[in-house]
Amino acid sequence: MTNILILTEVQEAMKARYKVMLLERFPQLTINVVGHHNDVGPYIADTDVLMCFSPPMADHVVREAPKLKWIQALGTGVDNIVDLPSLGKDVVVTNIRGIHGAPVSEATIAYMLSLARGMPQTALAQTRSAWERWPAKLLDGKTVGIYGVGLIAEYLAPICKAFGMKTIGFSGTPRPAPGFDRMVARADLVATAPELDFLVALAPLTAETRHAIGDKVFAAMKPSAYLVNVARGGVVDEKALITALEAGRIAGAALDVFSEEPLPSTSPLWRTKNLTVFPHLGGYSEGYEDRAMPTIAANMACYLSGDTKKMINIVRKPASW
Numbered sequence: 001m002t003n004i005l006i007l008t009e010v011q012e013a014m015k016a017r018y019k020v021m022l023l024e025r026f027p028q029l030t031i032n033v034v035g036h037h038n039d040v041g042p043y044i045a046d047t048d049v050l051m052c053f054s055p056p057m058a059d060h061v062v063r064e065a066p067k068l069k070w071i072q073a074l075g076t077g078v079d080n081i082v083d084l085p086s087l088g089k090d091v092v093v094t095n096i097r098g099i100h101g102a103p104v105s106e107a108t109i110a111y112m113l114s115l116a117r118g119m120p121q122t123a124l125a126q127t128r129s130a131w132e133r134w135p136a137k138l139l140d141g142k143t144v145g146i147y148g149v150g151l152i153a154e155y156l157a158p159i160c161k162a163f164g165m166k167t168i169g170f171s172g173t174p175r176p177a178p179g180f181d182r183m184v185a186r187a188d189l190v191a192t193a194p195e196l197d198f199l200v201a202l203a204p205l206t207a208e209t210r211h212a213i214g215d216k217v218f219a220a221m222k223p224s225a226y227l228v229n230v231a232r233g234g235v236v237d238e239k240a241l242i243t244a245l246e247a248g249r250i251a252g253a254a255l256d257v258f259s260e261e262p263l264p265s266t267s268p269l270w271r272t273k274n275l276t277v278f279p280h281l282g283g284y285s286e287g288y289e290d291r292a293m294p295t296i297a298a299n300m301a302c303y304l305s306g307d308t309k310k311m312i313n314i315v316r317k318p319a320s321w
Contacts (some may be wrong), residue, residue, distance in 0.1 A: 002304065004206035005043050006033040007052040007061070008074060009230060011283070017289045018074075018296075021102065026304065027299050037061050046217050049303065051296070053263040055280065062087045070303055072296055073284060073315075077232055079205040082316045092308055094299050096292045101155030103285040104202075108156055108230050109163070111254035111278065112139060112198055115226045120276050139223075140164035145196040146180075147189060147213065148203025148231060154178055156200070166194060172208070186212070193220035198228065198293040205232035211238065218244035226252050230282045233259035256282045 006018050012155030019031045021219060032043045035057040040047075044064045051072045052061075062068060063086035067197075073081055073095040082093055098173045114120065116137040123131045144160050146153045149171040158168045170192070173181040184192055184204070189212065193199070199221065203209045213227070214237035227250060229236050238259055244250050252274035263269060270277060299311045309321065 001030055002028070002048050002131075002188070003043070003046045003067075004031045004049045004051065005047040005245045006031065007039065007040060007056055007308050008038060009035050009053075009056050011184050014188065014289055018291060018293075021289065022104075022296070022300065028304075029300075040064070047229075049167040051299075054078055055082055057084065059084045059086050062091070064295055067117055070094070070308065074292060074296075077204060078191060078315050079232060079234070089319035091316075092193045092314060093312065093316050094311050095314045095315050096295050096297075097313050098151055099288075099291040100283045101152050103288075104152045104230055104282045105156040105159055107256060107278075107282040109159060109228050110227055111228045111230070111276070112144075112200075112226070112254065115198075115228070115252050115254055116204045116294050138164075139198075141195035142166070143168065144198040144199045144200060145192065146202055147181070147235075148201065148209070149175075149177055149183070150202065150204075153202050157200070165198075168195065170203075173302065189213075190216045190220050193217050193225075194222065196221060196225055199225050200245060201227070201231040202228040203235055205234045210234045211237040213239075217244075218249050221250050223249060224251050225283055226250065226254070228256075233257045233261070237307075238269060240266055241275075245274050252276070254278060256280055 008015055015033045019033055022029060022031060034040055037056055040061055047065050048067050049070045050068060051074055053075045054077045057080050062084050068091055071081060071091060072094045076095055078093055078095050116139060118134060122311060141164055143166040145168045147170040149169040154177050160167050169177060169180045169183045170189050171183055172186055174185050188191050201213055212235055241253060254276045256278040257280055259301055273308045295313060302308055302311045
C-alpha cells in the first residue's frame with residue numbers, strides 16, 4: 001500500500017478535490033490531507049509520497065518521514081523544499097510547470113492597474129464615504145521590466161504589449177522571446193532600472209536571485225516607478241523596499257509573495273506607505289487542481305510502476321540515480 005500525504009493550506013474544497021481525483025485514477029492509494037505542517041504527526045512516519053506547496057513546508061516534515069521517496073510540489077517553486085536540511089538524498093522532487101501563465105499574468109496586470117489607478121486609496125476613501133478623485137496613470141506608453149524570463153514571463157509580455165507597453169526582459173541567459181522588445185542580462189538590472197516604470201519580479205528564488213531587487217535597484221529606479229513581486233518573497237529585499245517606500249524613492253509596490261508566509265500580523269509590511277499586500281493570490285485560481293492533475297497523475301503512474309526516471313518536471317534527482 002502506498003501512503004500519500006497532501007499538505008496544503010488551500011480551501012477545504014480544493015484539498016478534497018486533489019484526493020478525489022487521485023482516488024478516481026489510483027484507488028489503491030491511501031491518502032491523507034492536512035492543512036498545516038504541524039498537523040502531519042499522525043501520518044508522516046508512514047508517508048511514501050508527499051504533495052505540497054513550498055510555503056507551508058518545514059524541515060521537521062521531511063525529518064520525520066523515514067519512508068519518503070517522492071515529493072510532488074504542487075506549484076512551480078521548490079525553494080523551501082529542495083533546500084530543507086533534512087531532506088533525504090534519495091528523495092525525488094518534481095514540480096508543476098506550464099499552467100501558471102494565465103493566472104499569474106492576469107494577477108500581475110491587476111496589480112499594475114491597481115497601482116497606476118490608486119485603487120487601494122479608492123477603497124480607503126469609500127470607508128470614509130469620501131468622494132476623492134485624481135488623474136490615473138496609464139500603462140499605455142510605459143516601460144515594464146520583467147526580472148526572470150520563463151514560461152510565465154513569455155505569457156505576460158504580449159499582454160503588456162497589448163496595453164501599449166514597452167517590454168524589457170532580464171534573463172540569466174538573454175535570448176529573443178515573444179512579446180519582448182529587448183532582452184538584457186540579469187546582471188544589468190541596476191543599469192537598466194532608470195528606464196523602467198514598472199518592475200515585475202518573476203524569477204525563481206536561488207542563491208543568485210535572493211535579494212537581487214534591493215537598495216541599489218531602488219536607488220536607480222524612477223521616483224514614479226512601481227514594483228510588483230509575483231515570484232518569491234526572497235527575490236526582493238523587504239527591508240530595503242520598506243526604506244525605499246517610506247522615503248518616497250519609488251512610488252509604490254504590490255507584493256503577492258513574502259519571505260515569511262503567511263505574513264505575520266507583526267510585519268511592518270502591513271503598515272508600509274504605498275504598499276499593497278496580496279496574500280499569495282497570483283496562481284491561486286479556480287480549477288487549479290484540474291490543471292495540475294495531468295502532471296500529478298502522470299508522475300503517480302510512473303512512481304507506482306517503478307519508472308521514476310520517466311517522471312516529468314524532475315527538479316531534484318535522487319543521489320542513487
